[in-house]
Amino acid sequence: MxxxxxxxxxxxxxxxxxxxxxxxxxxxxxxxxxxxxxxxxxxxxxxxxxxxxxxxxxxxxxxxxxxxxxxxxxxxxxxxxxxxxxxxxxxxxxxxxxxxxxxxxxxxxxxxxxxxxxxxxxxxxxxxxxxxxxxxxxxxxxxxxxxxxxxxxxxxxxxxxxxxxxxxxxxxxxxxxxxxxFPRLPMTSIIEKLTLIAQAEKITIKKDALEMIALSAEGGMRDAESLLGQIISLEDKNITAKEVEEILGAVDKNFVVATAEEIILKNSSRAIGKINELIAGGYDLQIFTKALINYFRQLMLIKIDANFKNYFTNELTEEKIEILFQQSAKIELPQIVAVIDLLLEAQYKLFSFLLPQLSLEIAIIKATQNFPAREIIVEKNAPLKISEKITTAPPAVPKNEPINIEPIKQPEKLTAINPTAIINPDNLKSNWNKLLTEIRPYNHSIGALLLNCQILKTEGNVVSLATPYDFYKEKLNEPQNRLTIEKVFSKILGLAVRIQVVVDKTLAPIQVSNAEEELMQTETKETSNRQQSSLLSSAMEIMGGKIVE
Missing domain, CATH: 3.40.50.300 (P-loop containing nucleotide triphosphate hydrolases)
Known part of the structure; x- marks a missing residue:
């Protein structure tokens, strides 16, 4: 034996x-x-x-x-x-x-x-x-x-x-x-030992195959040696990455890097093509998705601090770490985080669909395509369509009460959005208070945060806002909040507006003017009156009766 x-x-x-x-x-x-x-x-x-x-x-x-x-x-x-x-x-x-x-x-x-x-x-x-x-x-x-x-x-x-x-x-x-x-062994040490064993056993083994074995061993030399012995039993003369893939069910690291590159370059067709290559080859999507998430995690850490590369020595060779640095220069940190979120969601849903690859394909499309909000424009003179068939009878009108028929108010035409127009700084400043008022119904906290922002500059259709607080910048730059601001600004100014918020510690906290304070108080009072009126109407409808002056 x-x-x-x-x-x-x-x-x-x-x-x-x-x-x-x-x-x-x-x-x-x-x-x-x-x-x-x-x-x-x-x-x-x-x-x-x-x-x-x-x-x-x-x-x-x-x-x-x-x-x-x-x-x-x-x-x-x-x-x-x-x-x-x-x-x-x-x-x-x-x-x-x-x-x-x-x-x-x-x-x-x-x-x-x-x-x-x-x-x-x-x-x-x-x-x-x-x-x-x-x-x-x-x-x-x-x-x-x-x-x-x-x-x-x-x-x-x-x-x-x-x-x-x-x-x-x-x-x-x-x-x-x-x-x-005893820490986990780096990939270089495992590859060095496996190379010596292959030479002693007179086995030819490709470098990429050694890398796959070392990566699967997760820093354990004994696991790597056991895997090599198992692969030698399958093909004992010339071992390539193909034999390693068959044994491990793993995907070549180069394939993961190539797929990540297509996502970074926002080439959805090629990225989805990679997924279908996997399906055709019978590979495990769960393993591939995990590897892809881990790779974008490595990109994220490298983007935060280049010294984090020292944590990847048991996962990546020096060549792969160099590629990691090159790819990190092509993508911003918020995009990396967004891709990881999408891939995590796809991994969770991987086997919830009839087609396992569907959730991953959707994630790639979301990561590589932009979905602008659809603008709905209502023409002022457009005829209103009335349903030909009424399924619910209208409430009976009291005989002795006069019926006041008011003319139907046509909806006002919403401002059309010009995607190529340039922002007029004077127009932006004159509409600033209106912008703050319009944004509060969407999100009152955004309006409060914007009160402590100043217009720094405008460039093309990009508005740069400055605030003295890091927390304000982080909250306003959150994707959902930023989209809300851009939507309201675009509606008021009549052009496609993009927002970016930066921190300027030299700015003093902005004091709310008397007019703005009065505006906020009036808005709060009107909201309270509307709520009271709604409650009163509901009570009259349920219990009957009328208001006595």
Whole structure:
């Protein structure tokens, strides 16, 4: 039976470990200076090297012929691999290296049995090493039984606890150990190790295929090696991205980048074409949508701060990060956020439609197309159409009361919108109070915010407003609020108006004039009167009666 790749190519000493160099350097210095602690705690995600480090450390502290390797940036102590201790440990025959699976030995009795053997000296080695894997699985009683031993173990005993869930380990245990955190491995480290394995196995594998495997491993070397072994079983001579896609059901990262590029360039036809290519290829839309959302998330973070690129080392290569910067220069932050919102909504609805791709196609259309509000113009002299058939009888008219017939008031013609006209600054200033009055029925809070804005400049059909407050700018620039302002301004001025709000800290807070204050009070009073009149009419209709002067 052949060994799995992650067992076959498990590192034997610190120099063979790829990644986690800071931990290897720290442990090497501890061995060199004879500062070996009695207990260690290794924590981190699966496949990041915790157990491998524990075994290498156990072998190195027991080696009788240590080898020092040093360069300008690194220093490591390695086991010789030739002494009796190294050979015994490497063959798995060392009785003094005890590995315990905490998931299978969770109880107090197991720890008591362990404590009975601790006092016995090593049979062959210098140190007796206990490696407790998945330590968080121990019961509360077992942890309590281990406390005293961890605090004052015999001089010949070293404990190494490994866990993927540090939050489940009691603080009393953590405080008695030297803690080492194992981060997820960057893609470059995983690709480097997979390349070495492929060369040793005499396998040809494309770079994009390696990138897909490394990305799917999510920073875990063991997962990456297992995936490579699975793919080699499918095609053992020449591995391309196609074989990796078939095994993983994943989509090539280049395809995700290309789709994002079409969305950024607002090319809806090509972006939708990419989606249909996926459907034709039988790929999982859920996986693709998740990858696309994550890519726009990366764009968003890069747009906020270029230093966020350091968070993507376990997801992207240097080349892909460079492409990320190039694409971020083509799109503004609000657009990125809007695209993410649309894609999240599409992901939620992905399987709510008969056609799974429909929600994603709609999201792409919304992200790449502009939908201007439709203007409805009512002609003053247009004839009013009266329904030929009345389904509900009109209320009876009292016989003795005269009927006053008033002429039908024709609706006034709404101002037509000229999309190419240029704003007249004087016209804008003279209509400012009217604009504030007209906007309040739509959203009273917008009117209140605009009272503390000043007209900064006009350029073409764009009005720039300035406010001394960051909060005002954020609220007025919200898409829904900005569209409301543009709609009212366009209606009053008779041309298509676009609004942008900026912060100017030099502006003093604007005081509401007496006229504006009186206008607001009058509007409030009229609103109150209308509400009272409506309530009175409803009461008369229900209960009958009339108003007595």
């Amino acid at each position: 052949s060994q799995t790749l992650y067992r076959k190519y498990r590192p034997k000493n610190f120099s063979e470990i790829i990644g986690q160099t800071h931990i290897a350097r720290t442990l090497s210095n501890a061995i060199k200076n004879n500062r070996i602690a009695h207990s260690y705690l290794f924590t981190g995600p699966r496949g990041t090297g915790k157990t491998s480090f524990a075994r290498i450390f156990a072998k190195t502290i027991n080696c009788s012929n240590l080898i020092e390797t040093e360069n300008e940036t690194n220093f490591k102590i390695n086991s010789c691999e030739n002494c009796q201790s190294c050979r015994t440990i490497q063959d798995g025959q060392a009785l003094d290296i005890i590995e315990i699976d905490a998931a299978s030995n969770t109880g107090v009795d197991n720890i008591r049995e362990l404590k009975e053997t601790i006092a016995l000296p090593p049979t062959l080695l210098k140190y007796k090493v206990y490696i407790i894997d998945e330590a968080h699985m121990l019961s509360t009683g077992a942890f309590n039984a281990l406390l005293k031993t961890l605090e004052e173990p015999p001089a010949h005993v070293v404990f190494i606890l490994a866990t993927t869930e540090i939050h489940k380990v009691p603080q009393t245990i953590i405080s008695r150990c030297q803690r080492f955190d």
